[in-house]
Amino acid sequence: MPDPLLNIADIxxxxxxxxxxxxxxxxxxxxxxxxxxxxxxxxxxxxxxxEVELLTKRRDELSQTRS
Known part of the structure; x- marks a missing residue:
């Protein structure tokens, strides 16, 4: 499970x-x-x-919350 505290660059x-x-x-x-x-x-x-799919979704979620 990906770490929820990762930032976009880490992901x-x-x-x-x-x-x-x-x-x-x-x-x-x-x-x-x-x-x-x-x-x-x-x-x-x-x-x-x-794992790539999970991280991509997490990155997209983070991107949306920062927009």
Whole structure:
């Protein structure tokens, strides 16, 4: 769960890190083979995407309250 005290700059930084992690996970998943590896990578990618979505919503909420 994202920290509610984060500011927009902190959230943007975390989003950038997560997107880089996602890029690396996608590259890794392309090189792995096997159902177990695919399932693990799919879960990790889904977790990272969910966190990006939560942080993006939080950033948008903060932006609206400051407008």
């Amino acid at each position: 943007d930084e975390r989003i950038a890190i997560l997107k880089e992690n996602l890029r690396e996970l996608v590259e890794q998943s392309a090189s792995y083979s096997g159902a177990a590896d695919d399932d693990l990578m799919s879960r990790r990618i889904a977790e990272q995407e969910a």
